[in-house]
Amino acid sequence: MTTTTADSDLPAICRVNQLPAHVGSTVTVQGWLNNRRSSGKLLFLQLRDGSGTVQAVLYKGAVEDSQFKELDALPQESSLEIVGEVKEDARSPGGVELSVTAVRVVGLAEPYPITKGVDTDSTAFLMDHRHLWLRSSRQAATLRIRSRVIKAIRDFFDSDGFTCVDGPIFTPAACEGTSTLFEVDYFGDPAYLTQSSQLYAEAAAMALGKVYTFGPTFRAEKSKTRRHLTEFWMVEPEVAFARLDDVMDLAENFLVSIISETIGDCRADLELLDRDCDKLLKMVRPFPRISYDEAVEMLNDNGHPFEWGNDFGAPDEEVLTKLFDKPLLVHRFPAQVKAFYMKRDPDDDRVALCVDVLAPEGYGEIIGGSERADDLQFLLDQIKAHDLPQEAFEWYLDLRRYGTVPHGGFGLGLERMVAWLCGTHHIRECIPFPRMLHRIYP
């Protein structure tokens, strides 16, 4: 229980998920009215405080008649402080209920828009009310899982000798191709919102050995798919002296760790989302690894014609991932469909030493990574070939001038990871306030 009190004369505040530890005590619970029903003499107030919901039982006579009447008509989402005794109740979800002795209405709500009767099934309506929709149990569960995934990500790297460095959000040039850049006016000159912190992570890796960046990332993607946001969070580890195989090992260990850590703490939330945790826990190492060449062959062998040299789209990824029940690592894509900074395979100059991790169940690419080109002249040629401004990359080229080493890393899209873990169809529910092609409100 916290030692703070709502008002000095109220018992100590207790969050709903802590109530089972306080059976027999009288506590204050602060929250919002989720639901209410009454049987004349008894009023059941379902209170939600973000950690859970509890049923508060109020007997007529426990409070003034006028207040009982007011509470019996209280609109959903009104905010409340309820004082009551915590009682064991096997039928309740948390195993406890509150026997109410006093109630204070903190904020009386207007009629709540997200309620039965209005077309709340329409996603556009819910998206327009995203600020209120967050209060729904599935949305709140998703945000708690997202928060836990962030911690799992940080814990994984922090406990393995990585230093967290932050990349800038204003950048002078493209990292992942010029077609998805958001341009902003930087005191009269063009600048771009970051598409990836990778190039900065590479610089930091040459100073610190093993680093990761974790922050907002922007893509002016004109894609209206269930996997694309224009603003999302990406975590990008980068490791000096790492080769492609090391990058793939790191990605595997990382994913397994996120899954087990998150399920360890969020099983109830995942089950609320109807996610089968045991199925997720089967995602153990090793994950299947195939080359792009093998993937193309598999596509064609499975009645899905695909030409060598193209990048995979969602339908191609879906066919491939259906052939496996774990995340699939596809390596060595044609260099022509990948970024300028990737190292070529010395055994086959047409392909890059890169890897995409495709999640099962149609969630598609969650990780993209590679070994980086470490040769100065090769990079100079690539910058020219990709029509990129060399001046903007001089600092990056310096990394090859002063003690170049093999190195590599990857980027994981946080929301795509959360969508897969939660089994959420559309990525927009996996970030508190999504930004998409046609959405910047609220």
Ligand code: 4AD
């Ligand atoms: O494959 P991408 O473009 O790779 C990079 O940006 C590299 N520089 C990363 C690196 O090696 N350090 O993006 C990496 C991941 C994707 O696999 C996907 O999970 C996510 O970022 N992502 C998106 N997530 C949501 N909406 C979008 N529009 C996304 N674009 C990429």
Ligand code: MG
């Ligand atoms: Mg990619």
